[in-house]
Amino acid sequence: xKKILLMTIALCLVSALKAQVISTNVAxxxxxxxxxxxxxxxxxxxIYKTSAFPDDVLAISQYVELRYNSDKETYDITIPELDHQxxxxxxxxxxxxxxxxxxxxxxxxxFSNNMLHFDDSLHAVNFFIQLDSIFSHYNQSDFDSIALxxxxxxxxxxxxxxxxxxxxxxxxxxxxxxTFLALEEEEFISDPVQQLxxxxxxxxxIDDRVFYYNDLNQIVSTEFDNYAAIEFLDSVSELEDFDxxxxxxxxxxxxxxxxxxxxxxxxxxxxxxxxxxxxxxDGDGNDDGDSPLASIVYVGFDDPNQIRYTSYVITxxxxxxxxxxxxxxxxxxxxxxxxxxxxxxxxxxDHLDQYDWVDLPYYFDASNNAELTVDWxxxxxxxxxxxxxxxxGKYHFYSNLGTYYPTTTxxxxxxxxxxxxxxxxxxxxxxxxxxxxxxxxxxxxxxxAEKQRWNxxxxxxxxxxxxxxxxxxxxxxxxxxYTQMWKKNAFGNFNNKKADAIVVNIxxxxxxxQDCTVNTTKSxxxxxxxxxxxxxxxxxVFDDSKWAIGNEDIYSYHYxxxxxxxxxxxxxxxxxx
Numbered sequence: 001x002k003k004i005l006l007m008t009i010a011l012c013l014v015s016a017l018k019a020q021v022i023s024t025n026v027a028x029x030x031x032x033x034x035x036x037x038x039x040x041x042x043x044x045x046x047i048y049k050t051s052a053f054p055d056d057v058l059a060i061s062q063y064v065e066l067r068y069n070s071d072k073e074t075y076d077i078t079i080p081e082l083d084h085q086x087x088x089x090x091x092x093x094x095x096x097x098x099x100x101x102x103x104x105x106x107x108x109x110x111f112s113n114n115m116l117h118f119d120d121s122l123h124a125v126n127f128f129i130q131l132d133s134i135f136s137h138y139n140q141s142d143f144d145s146i147a148l149x150x151x152x153x154x155x156x157x158x159x160x161x162x163x164x165x166x167x168x169x170x171x172x173x174x175x176x177x178x179t180f181l182a183l184e185e186e187e188f189i190s191d192p193v194q195q196l197x198x199x200x201x202x203x204x205x206i207d208d209r210v211f212y213y214n215d216l217n218q219i220v221s222t223e224f225d226n227y228a229a230i231e232f233l234d235s236v237s238e239l240e241d242f243d244x245x246x247x248x249x250x251x252x253x254x255x256x257x258x259x260x261x262x263x264x265x266x267x268x269x270x271x272x273x274x275x276x277x278x279x280x281x282d283g284d285g286n287d288d289g290d291s292p293l294a295s296i297v298y299v300g301f302d303d304p305n306q307i308r309y310t311s312y313v314i315t316x317x318x319x320x321x322x323x324x325x326x327x328x329x330x331x332x333x334x335x336x337x338x339x340x341x342x343x344x345x346x347x348x349x350d351h352l353d354q355y356d357w358v359d360l361p362y363y364f365d366a367s368n369n370a371e372l373t374v375d376w377x378x379x380x381x382x383x384x385x386x387x388x389x390x391x392x393g394k395y396h397f398y399s400n401l402g403t404y405y406p407t408t409t410x411x412x413x414x415x416x417x418x419x420x421x422x423x424x425x426x427x428x429x430x431x432x433x434x435x436x437x438x439x440x441x442x443x444x445x446x447x448x449a450e451k452q453r454w455n456x457x458x459x460x461x462x463x464x465x466x467x468x469x470x471x472x473x474x475x476x477x478x479x480x481x482y483t484q485m486w487k488k489n490a491f492g493n494f495n496n497k498k499a500d501a502i503v504v505n506i507x508x509x510x511x512x513x514q515d516c517t518v519n520t521t522k523s524x525x526x527x528x529x530x531x532x533x534x535x536x537x538x539x540x541v542f543d544d545s546k547w548a549i550g551n552e553d554i555y556s557y558h559y560x561x562x563x564x565x566x567x568x569x570x571x572x573x574x575x576x577x
Contacts, residue, residue: 022066022075024048026058027501027561039501039527039561040064047501047529050077051086101146103153106130109197111154113230116197117205121474124197124206128475132193132537143533147196160202161195174493175486180465184454188216190469191480191537198474201234206474207360216450219473295423299414307416308336310359311423313408314391315439324516327439328393331372331410331425335362362414365389370412377404388412404439444516446548447575448472457569461488464567466558468506470549470575479549480537481506481571483558496532499560503527504534508554516550549575 024040027047036056040048048066058064066075077086107127110117118124135146144165151157168175168183175183189195189202198204202213211221212233222229300306314330336359343354364370366387374383376396385394388410398404407426414421452469463486470479483504486494507523522538554573560566 022048022068024064024066026060026062026064038064039503040066041501041529047527048075049525049527053086101134101149103150108153111157112205114157114199114201115203115205115210116154116157116199118207120207124204124474125476128193128197129539131196132539135193135535143192143535147192150196158200159196160189160198160200161192163200164195169496172495173491174489174495176493180456180494188450188452189213189473190452190467190471191478192535193537194471194473194475203230203233204474211474213473216452295425297421297423299417299419299421306338308357308359309362309414309421309423310334310336311410311425313425315406324443324445325399325441326395326397327441328395329374329406329408330391330393331388331408331423332391333362333364333410333423334359335416336360361390363390364412364414368412368414370410373409375407377406378402398439398441401441401443404441406439440515442515444511444550446511446516446550446553448477448548449575451573451575453571453573455569455571457567459565459567462486462562462565462567463488463494464558464560464569466504466556466569466571468554468556468571468573470554470573476539477510478537478539479506479508479554479573480535481556481558482533482535483560484533485560485562497562498530498532499562501527501529501562502531502534502560504536504556504558506536506538506554506556508538508549511548511550511553516548549573551575 022042024042027039027041036053036058038050038053038058040050042048064077066077068074069076107123107130109119109123109127118127131150135143147159147161151159151162164183164187168179189198198213204211204213205224208224209221210224210226210230210233211219213219220233222233224230295311297309298306299308310333312332312334314332315327336357338355339358340349340351340353340355342349344352346352366389370388372385372388372394374385374394374396376383376398378396378398378400380396383394383396385392405426407424409422409424411420411422413419450470450472452467455464455466457464457466465484465486466481468479468481471477481504483502485497485499485502487497489495503525505523505525507521509521510519511517512519524536524538526534526536528534551574552572553575555571557568557570559568
């Protein structure tokens, strides 16, 4: 069996064609702005997408020859009678069989209690990227085939994807209008790869916590050994009374256990937050915890048993309504222990050796008697919040444009150390020699909340079903879109069917969440032949910490042709509606 090293997959899709002239015909074309793209189909059913032509120069069914250009790894198009040249790329063709995927080369999660178990959030994000790359490069294999091959590694595992597939996609009677609406209501985990990684009850374990994905922007968590909480979550389809502004919803209180609720700032995140990439300290070379941005409190003497607690302040725009004047602030803690290794080579690991600090989230709530004081740096009264909980967002309205430098003081009792500890973070004035966290109120609108949108467009017996989305969850930060073809059956309902060719293109802009200025723009496209769906997603993972999306920052076009029918639709996702 040929091993395929994921993340560096190189598919030699064109090796047999490089020395040949490829005969194709224009199967379809798409007008995008002032340009035209053509989709060319060969007699082997391969699909090629041309570069952008400034004019509509080709007709449907027109014969076009392609010649492989090894220098550019593309195909040259020459149209002598029009004195016009262009290029084309192979969008879909033969790929190795699914049986050649060497799953052991992936860092597979563990499995128990019908949940996948990732070591930490980095493991979860990296595995999503690995798995997504399989589906991307095996683009001519059915998603179902790869998904079922993945399930074979976990006896009795039922994923959310498998649940949706059984409920909505395997009914010969098809879907009526009401069932389409039910699917769209339930499919709030938009990316099918992410659907594979949470259970049918939308549960997943990351590190020592279990997370439940209740709805868009609604995730609750509990300790992995809180069996009463997990049993409760496993028994419900949705927390109907879940209030995103209430740390403990009515439903959870009535369940005889406390289930910590964390919105937006996921507490399992051991990767960099907006400020985690600093080296604690003031630049004097000593890790003595006197950085004004990351307060560190050490407990115990300078010995192998010494513990440290580090506070981090997270600042952001209001997550849902894109109000440029309202900002949110929260504080989290991490507890660090020393991890020694045999640095002196004497065969023993002891306090004489060197060590690294291993910091993990330290969760606190009302039981810690935590008090948070915030000076918002705009002349307003200092606010004091009693019984503050880990990651709890506190909102503030800034009346004027400008840059603000808030200061926080967090005091809480830590029972593990049997003492109260105080953390002071931030600086109330710009200082080039000291880190600070800021609110920039410049009037720009953006949000880092999750959002999605669907559309259906019909022509005769055919329906184009499209979706565009933004996800910000366990597996990173993504925007994506898909195109599906559905066909009406004898009952007047619709079944998901294979199209001769099906296309999705998506373009999106990631913004810096602190001031909504543009960070980067990403785009991608997918063309598939004889398939039910084309899907494409683009990611912004933790190397840039935080991101946001503004109005009309994400748009896509969707298209299929089947026989003599073509349907095209463009979509725009507005996060700040």
